[in-house]
Amino acid sequence: MSVFPSPRSAAGSPIIDFDPAACCLEIEGLSLAYGETPALRELSLRVPRQRVTAFIGPSGCGKSTLRRALNRLHDLNDEVRLAGRIRLEGQDIHAPEVEVAELRRRVGMVFQAPNPFPMSIYDNVAFGLRLQGGIRKRQLDDIVEWALQSAALWDEVKDRLRSSAWALSGGQQQRLVIARTLAVRPEVLLLDEPASALDPISTLKIEELIRNLKSQLTLVLVTHNMQQAARVSDYTAFLQEGELVEYGPTDRLFTNPRLVRTENYITGRMA
Numbered sequence: 001m002s003v004f005p006s007p008r009s010a011a012g013s014p015i016i017d018f019d020p021a022a023c024c025l026e027i028e029g030l031s032l033a034y035g036e037t038p039a040l041r042e043l044s045l046r047v048p049r050q051r052v053t054a055f056i057g058p059s060g061c062g063k064s065t066l067r068r069a070l071n072r073l074h075d076l077n078d079e080v081r082l083a084g085r086i087r088l089e090g091q092d093i094h095a096p097e098v099e100v101a102e103l104r105r106r107v108g109m110v111f112q113a114p115n116p117f118p119m120s121i122y123d124n125v126a127f128g129l130r131l132q133g134g135i136r137k138r139q140l141d142d143i144v145e146w147a148l149q150s151a152a153l154w155d156e157v158k159d160r161l162r163s164s165a166w167a168l169s170g171g172q173q174q175r176l177v178i179a180r181t182l183a184v185r186p187e188v189l190l191l192d193e194p195a196s197a198l199d200p201i202s203t204l205k206i207e208e209l210i211r212n213l214k215s216q217l218t219l220v221l222v223t224h225n226m227q228q229a230a231r232v233s234d235y236t237a238f239l240q241e242g243e244l245v246e247y248g249p250t251d252r253l254f255t256n257p258r259l260v261r262t263e264n265y266i267t268g269r270m271a
Protein backbone atom coordinates (compact mmCIF):
# COMPACT_ATOMS: atom_id res chain seq x y z
CA MET A 1 0.00 0.00 0.00
CA SER A 2 1.68 3.21 -1.14
CA VAL A 3 1.02 5.26 2.01
CA PHE A 4 2.87 2.67 4.07
CA PRO A 5 6.32 2.48 2.52
CA SER A 6 7.59 0.67 5.65
CA PRO A 7 11.38 1.07 5.81
CA ARG A 8 11.83 -1.80 8.27
CA SER A 9 14.99 -1.84 10.33
CA ALA A 10 17.79 -4.05 9.09
CA ALA A 11 17.09 -6.34 12.01
CA GLY A 12 13.42 -6.53 11.04
CA SER A 13 10.64 -5.72 13.46
CA PRO A 14 11.67 -7.61 16.57
CA ILE A 15 8.88 -9.45 18.33
CA ILE A 16 9.20 -11.07 21.71
CA ASP A 17 7.82 -14.49 21.22
CA PHE A 18 5.40 -14.53 24.14
CA ASP A 19 3.15 -17.51 24.22
CA PRO A 20 -0.13 -16.19 22.75
CA ALA A 21 -1.89 -17.74 25.76
CA ALA A 22 0.01 -15.30 28.02
CA CYS A 23 -0.90 -12.28 25.87
CA CYS A 24 -3.66 -9.83 26.45
CA LEU A 25 -3.12 -7.81 23.30
CA GLU A 26 -1.64 -8.93 19.99
CA ILE A 27 -0.77 -6.33 17.39
CA GLU A 28 0.00 -7.75 14.00
CA GLY A 29 1.27 -5.81 10.99
CA LEU A 30 -0.37 -2.60 12.17
CA SER A 31 0.03 0.36 9.83
CA LEU A 32 -1.79 3.64 10.29
CA ALA A 33 -1.69 6.83 8.25
CA TYR A 34 -3.26 10.25 8.75
CA GLY A 35 -4.23 11.00 5.14
CA GLU A 36 -1.04 10.44 3.17
CA THR A 37 1.23 10.69 6.22
CA PRO A 38 2.24 7.36 7.75
CA ALA A 39 2.37 7.26 11.55
CA LEU A 40 2.74 3.52 12.23
CA ARG A 41 4.49 1.09 9.90
CA GLU A 42 3.80 -2.65 10.00
CA LEU A 43 4.14 -2.83 13.70
CA SER A 44 3.84 -6.19 15.44
CA LEU A 45 4.04 -6.86 19.15
CA ARG A 46 2.40 -8.86 21.88
CA VAL A 47 1.50 -7.33 25.21
CA PRO A 48 1.61 -9.87 28.04
CA ARG A 49 -1.22 -10.13 30.53
CA GLN A 50 -0.78 -8.68 34.04
CA ARG A 51 2.49 -6.96 33.24
CA VAL A 52 3.46 -3.32 32.63
CA THR A 53 4.57 -2.67 29.05
CA ALA A 54 6.06 0.74 28.24
CA PHE A 55 6.04 2.42 24.83
CA ILE A 56 8.95 4.84 24.58
CA GLY A 57 10.41 6.91 21.77
CA PRO A 58 11.03 10.45 20.57
CA SER A 59 8.25 12.93 20.00
CA GLY A 60 6.21 12.07 16.92
CA CYS A 61 7.32 8.40 16.80
CA GLY A 62 3.71 7.18 17.03
CA LYS A 63 3.31 6.23 20.72
CA SER A 64 0.00 8.05 21.17
CA THR A 65 -1.26 6.91 17.77
CA LEU A 66 -0.64 3.31 18.83
CA ARG A 67 -2.28 3.90 22.21
CA ARG A 68 -5.35 5.42 20.50
CA ALA A 69 -5.55 2.51 18.06
CA LEU A 70 -5.84 0.06 20.97
CA ASN A 71 -9.30 1.25 21.89
CA ARG A 72 -10.37 2.55 18.47
CA LEU A 73 -10.20 6.23 19.26
CA HIS A 74 -9.43 6.84 15.57
CA ASP A 75 -12.85 5.54 14.50
CA LEU A 76 -14.32 9.00 14.05
CA ASN A 77 -11.33 10.43 12.17
CA ASP A 78 -12.15 10.04 8.47
CA GLU A 79 -8.56 10.82 7.56
CA VAL A 80 -7.19 7.76 9.31
CA ARG A 81 -6.34 4.67 7.27
CA LEU A 82 -5.52 1.55 9.17
CA ALA A 83 -4.24 -1.85 8.10
CA GLY A 84 -3.30 -4.90 10.16
CA ARG A 85 -4.88 -6.47 13.19
CA ILE A 86 -5.25 -5.85 16.91
CA ARG A 87 -6.56 -8.68 19.06
CA LEU A 88 -7.79 -8.33 22.62
CA GLU A 89 -7.83 -11.72 24.33
CA GLY A 90 -7.80 -13.31 20.91
CA GLN A 91 -10.65 -11.28 19.42
CA ASP A 92 -10.11 -8.82 16.55
CA ILE A 93 -11.14 -5.43 17.97
CA HIS A 94 -12.42 -4.36 14.54
CA ALA A 95 -14.69 -7.40 14.13
CA PRO A 96 -18.27 -6.37 13.29
CA GLU A 97 -19.65 -7.91 16.48
CA VAL A 98 -17.39 -5.79 18.72
CA GLU A 99 -19.21 -2.88 20.36
CA VAL A 100 -16.93 0.12 20.68
CA ALA A 101 -18.39 1.19 24.04
CA GLU A 102 -17.74 -2.28 25.47
CA LEU A 103 -14.21 -2.29 24.00
CA ARG A 104 -13.53 1.03 25.74
CA ARG A 105 -14.80 -0.37 29.02
CA ARG A 106 -12.42 -3.31 28.64
CA VAL A 107 -9.53 -1.07 27.59
CA GLY A 108 -9.56 1.93 29.92
CA MET A 109 -7.57 5.07 29.32
CA VAL A 110 -5.92 7.63 31.58
CA PHE A 111 -4.52 10.82 30.09
CA GLN A 112 -1.65 13.16 30.88
CA ALA A 113 -3.69 15.86 32.63
CA PRO A 114 -6.06 14.63 35.34
CA ASN A 115 -9.62 15.11 34.08
CA PRO A 116 -12.10 14.51 36.92
CA PHE A 117 -15.68 15.40 36.07
CA PRO A 118 -17.21 18.48 37.78
CA MET A 119 -18.99 16.45 40.45
CA SER A 120 -18.25 14.80 43.78
CA ILE A 121 -15.49 12.27 44.39
CA TYR A 122 -18.12 9.54 44.84
CA ASP A 123 -20.03 10.49 41.69
CA ASN A 124 -16.86 10.48 39.62
CA VAL A 125 -16.10 6.89 40.58
CA ALA A 126 -19.74 5.81 40.24
CA PHE A 127 -20.15 7.51 36.86
CA GLY A 128 -19.45 4.57 34.53
CA LEU A 129 -21.35 2.12 36.72
CA ARG A 130 -24.44 4.33 36.75
CA LEU A 131 -24.27 4.54 32.95
CA GLN A 132 -24.26 0.74 32.82
CA GLY A 133 -27.32 0.75 35.10
CA GLY A 134 -28.86 -1.99 37.22
CA ILE A 135 -26.65 -1.53 40.27
CA ARG A 136 -28.10 -1.11 43.76
CA LYS A 137 -26.88 1.68 46.05
CA ARG A 138 -25.21 -0.73 48.49
CA GLN A 139 -23.36 -2.49 45.68
CA LEU A 140 -22.35 0.87 44.21
CA ASP A 141 -20.95 1.94 47.60
CA ASP A 142 -18.89 -1.23 47.76
CA ILE A 143 -17.47 -0.83 44.26
CA VAL A 144 -16.66 2.86 44.84
CA GLU A 145 -14.76 1.92 48.00
CA TRP A 146 -12.97 -0.96 46.26
CA ALA A 147 -11.95 1.27 43.30
CA LEU A 148 -10.67 4.03 45.60
CA GLN A 149 -8.76 1.45 47.65
CA SER A 150 -7.27 -0.02 44.47
CA ALA A 151 -6.18 3.45 43.39
CA ALA A 152 -4.56 4.06 46.81
CA LEU A 153 -6.86 7.02 47.47
CA TRP A 154 -9.47 5.68 49.91
CA ASP A 155 -7.71 6.70 53.12
CA GLU A 156 -7.30 10.27 51.88
CA VAL A 157 -10.92 10.78 50.77
CA LYS A 158 -13.14 8.40 52.74
CA ASP A 159 -14.41 11.24 54.95
CA ARG A 160 -15.24 13.59 52.10
CA LEU A 161 -16.71 11.47 49.35
CA ARG A 162 -19.40 14.09 48.67
CA SER A 163 -16.87 16.93 48.20
CA SER A 164 -16.00 18.20 44.77
CA ALA A 165 -13.34 16.21 42.95
CA TRP A 166 -11.87 19.51 41.84
CA ALA A 167 -10.85 20.27 45.44
CA LEU A 168 -8.29 17.42 45.33
CA SER A 169 -4.60 17.96 44.54
CA GLY A 170 -3.35 17.12 41.04
CA GLY A 171 -1.89 13.80 42.19
CA GLN A 172 -5.10 12.88 44.03
CA GLN A 173 -7.15 13.85 40.96
CA GLN A 174 -5.05 11.52 38.79
CA ARG A 175 -5.57 8.64 41.27
CA LEU A 176 -9.30 9.48 41.27
CA VAL A 177 -9.36 9.22 37.47
CA ILE A 178 -7.62 5.84 37.78
CA ALA A 179 -10.27 4.77 40.36
CA ARG A 180 -13.03 5.93 37.99
CA THR A 181 -11.50 3.83 35.22
CA LEU A 182 -10.99 0.78 37.48
CA ALA A 183 -14.60 0.90 38.71
CA VAL A 184 -15.91 -0.54 35.43
CA ARG A 185 -13.40 -3.41 35.69
CA PRO A 186 -11.24 -2.95 32.60
CA GLU A 187 -8.87 -5.69 31.51
CA VAL A 188 -6.28 -3.23 30.19
CA LEU A 189 -5.31 0.21 31.45
CA LEU A 190 -3.62 2.54 28.95
CA LEU A 191 -1.74 5.32 30.69
CA ASP A 192 -0.48 8.19 28.53
CA GLU A 193 2.20 10.17 30.41
CA PRO A 194 0.11 9.76 33.58
CA ALA A 195 2.52 11.62 35.85
CA SER A 196 3.94 14.29 33.59
CA ALA A 197 1.79 17.04 35.14
CA LEU A 198 2.60 15.98 38.72
CA ASP A 199 5.21 16.82 41.37
CA PRO A 200 7.88 14.20 42.26
CA ILE A 201 6.05 12.80 45.33
CA SER A 202 2.76 12.42 43.47
CA THR A 203 4.70 10.84 40.60
CA LEU A 204 6.18 8.21 42.92
CA LYS A 205 2.69 7.40 44.23
CA ILE A 206 1.39 6.91 40.69
CA GLU A 207 4.38 4.71 39.85
CA GLU A 208 3.84 2.58 42.95
CA LEU A 209 0.19 2.30 42.05
CA ILE A 210 1.04 1.15 38.51
CA ARG A 211 3.32 -1.57 39.90
CA ASN A 212 0.63 -2.72 42.33
CA LEU A 213 -2.17 -2.74 39.76
CA LYS A 214 -0.56 -5.39 37.61
CA SER A 215 -1.83 -8.03 39.98
CA GLN A 216 -5.30 -7.07 38.71
CA LEU A 217 -4.90 -6.12 35.06
CA THR A 218 -2.61 -5.44 32.09
CA LEU A 219 -0.99 -2.02 31.91
CA VAL A 220 0.41 -0.11 28.95
CA LEU A 221 2.42 2.99 29.79
CA VAL A 222 3.18 5.59 27.11
CA THR A 223 6.00 7.81 28.29
CA HIS A 224 8.79 10.18 27.31
CA ASN A 225 10.35 9.54 30.68
CA MET A 226 12.84 6.72 30.30
CA GLN A 227 13.63 6.60 34.03
CA GLN A 228 9.95 6.08 34.68
CA ALA A 229 9.74 3.30 32.08
CA ALA A 230 12.81 1.69 33.69
CA ARG A 231 11.30 1.97 37.19
CA VAL A 232 7.84 0.62 36.53
CA SER A 233 7.68 -1.49 33.39
CA ASP A 234 8.43 -5.16 32.85
CA TYR A 235 8.78 -4.83 29.07
CA THR A 236 9.67 -1.86 26.90
CA ALA A 237 8.95 -1.19 23.23
CA PHE A 238 11.10 1.47 21.57
CA LEU A 239 9.45 3.18 18.60
CA GLN A 240 11.00 5.50 16.06
CA GLU A 241 9.34 7.04 13.01
CA GLY A 242 6.34 4.77 13.39
CA GLU A 243 8.42 1.63 13.47
CA LEU A 244 9.00 -0.80 16.32
CA VAL A 245 12.78 -0.72 16.63
CA GLU A 246 13.32 -2.94 19.66
CA TYR A 247 11.14 -4.69 22.19
CA GLY A 248 12.36 -6.59 25.19
CA PRO A 249 12.44 -7.03 28.95
CA THR A 250 12.96 -3.55 30.41
CA ASP A 251 16.11 -4.47 32.36
CA ARG A 252 17.76 -5.92 29.28
CA LEU A 253 16.68 -3.15 26.91
CA PHE A 254 18.06 -0.42 29.15
CA THR A 255 21.28 -2.17 30.16
CA ASN A 256 22.09 -4.11 27.02
CA PRO A 257 20.17 -2.84 23.99
CA ARG A 258 20.57 -5.03 20.93
CA LEU A 259 20.45 -2.23 18.36
CA VAL A 260 22.54 0.92 18.00
CA ARG A 261 19.39 2.99 17.39
CA THR A 262 18.05 1.96 20.79
CA GLU A 263 21.36 2.60 22.49
CA ASN A 264 21.62 6.05 20.93
CA TYR A 265 18.16 6.92 22.20
CA ILE A 266 18.50 5.64 25.74
CA THR A 267 21.93 7.18 26.18
CA GLY A 268 20.63 10.53 24.97
CA ARG A 269 22.71 10.63 21.79
CA MET A 270 19.49 11.12 19.88
CA ALA A 271 16.60 13.36 20.98
Ligand SMILES: Nc1ncnc2c1ncn2[C@@H]1O[C@H](COP(=O)(O)OP(=O)(O)OP(=O)(O)O)[C@@H](O)[C@H]1O
Residues within 6 Å of the ligand: 034, 037, 038, 039, 057, 058, 059, 060, 061, 062, 063, 064, 065, 066, 224
Ligand atom coordinates in the same frame (compact mmCIF):
# COMPACT_ATOMS: atom_id res chain seq x y z
N1 LIG B 1 -4.77 13.77 14.44
C1 LIG B 1 -3.66 13.78 13.68
N2 LIG B 1 -3.72 14.20 12.39
C2 LIG B 1 -2.64 14.19 11.61
N3 LIG B 1 -1.42 13.77 12.00
C3 LIG B 1 -1.29 13.34 13.26
C4 LIG B 1 -2.40 13.33 14.16
N4 LIG B 1 -1.97 12.84 15.35
C5 LIG B 1 -0.65 12.58 15.20
N5 LIG B 1 -0.24 12.88 13.94
C6 LIG B 1 1.10 12.68 13.39
O1 LIG B 1 1.43 11.30 13.54
C7 LIG B 1 2.79 11.14 13.95
C8 LIG B 1 2.83 10.38 15.27
O2 LIG B 1 2.24 11.21 16.28
P1 LIG B 1 1.97 10.72 17.77
O3 LIG B 1 1.21 11.78 18.46
O4 LIG B 1 1.39 9.37 17.73
O5 LIG B 1 3.46 10.62 18.32
P2 LIG B 1 3.98 10.53 19.83
O6 LIG B 1 5.13 9.60 19.79
O7 LIG B 1 2.86 10.20 20.73
O8 LIG B 1 4.46 12.02 20.07
P3 LIG B 1 4.53 12.83 21.47
O9 LIG B 1 5.47 12.06 22.33
O10 LIG B 1 5.06 14.16 21.04
O11 LIG B 1 3.14 12.89 22.00
C9 LIG B 1 3.37 12.55 14.03
O12 LIG B 1 4.02 12.81 12.82
C10 LIG B 1 2.16 13.43 14.20
O13 LIG B 1 2.39 14.72 13.64
